[in-house]
Amino acid sequence: MWRIGPVRLLAVVGVGYLIIVLTLAAVNVDLGLGGSPAADHPGPAGPATDLDPAYPTPDATTATPVERGGEVRVGSVASRPAVPSTGPPTAPPTARPPATRPPAAPAAPMVVRSYEAESAENGLDDIRVYDCPGCSGGKKVGNIGRDMGTLRFNGLTARTGGSATVTIAYVNGESPRVGRISVNGAAPITLTFPGTGGWSSVGTMVVTVPFRPGANTLTMFNPDAPAPDFDKITVAVR
Structure with missing residues (x-):
C-alpha cells in the first residue's frame, strides 16, 4: 500500500470537500430553473394590500367576528352589544300628583227671622198699637211720622254680617x-209705600241693607209727613 503523508492527506480531503460543495450548488441551480415554487407548490397567500384587486380590504363596519383563542373581536364599535349595567336597578320616576287646594269652607246658611212691630223689645x-185683623198677631203700629212717633226694631242679629x-x-x-229707614244710625233710606186698599190689608216691600x-237696629220714621202703619219685618241674613 501507498503511504500517504499528512500533507497529501489534507490535500485529498480538501479536494473532496470542494467537489461535494460544487455538486450541491449545481443541484440547487437546476431546481431553480425548473419553475416557480409558488406556482407548482401553492402555499399560504400573503396579506392582501389595497394595490391587489383580488384581495379587497374588508369594510370595518361589515367585518365578521374572528375567533382567536376564545376572544371575539368585532370590527365596528357601533355593532357591539351594550354592556349590561352591574349596578342596582333604577326605579322609574314616580309621577307627582297634581297639587290640590283644600276645599273652601261652605258659606253660612241664611237665617230668616221675623220681628213683630208691637213687640215690647222695640223702641x-x-x-x-192698633188692632189689625189682617196683620200678624192681630196688631200693628201706627202714628209714625210728622214728628209724632218713631219705631225702632232692636236686636236684629247676624252671625257674619253682610247684606x-x-x-x-x-x-x-x-x-x-213716604217713610225712611236707618240701620245702626247710618244715613237713612227713603221709601215710598203704595196703598194697600185698606187699613187692615197688608202689603210688603223688600229692601237690602248692610x-x-x-246685634243691629232698624229705625222707621219720617220728619216731614205721616208714614204708613207697620205690621212686622222679616230679615234674611247670614
Missing part, C-alpha cells in the same frame, strides 16, 4: 206714603 216712642234682605209688612189705606255681626 216705641210716641206711637200707638241683609229685609221684607217690610206695612198697611196703608190711602195714597202712597248688617254687622251681632
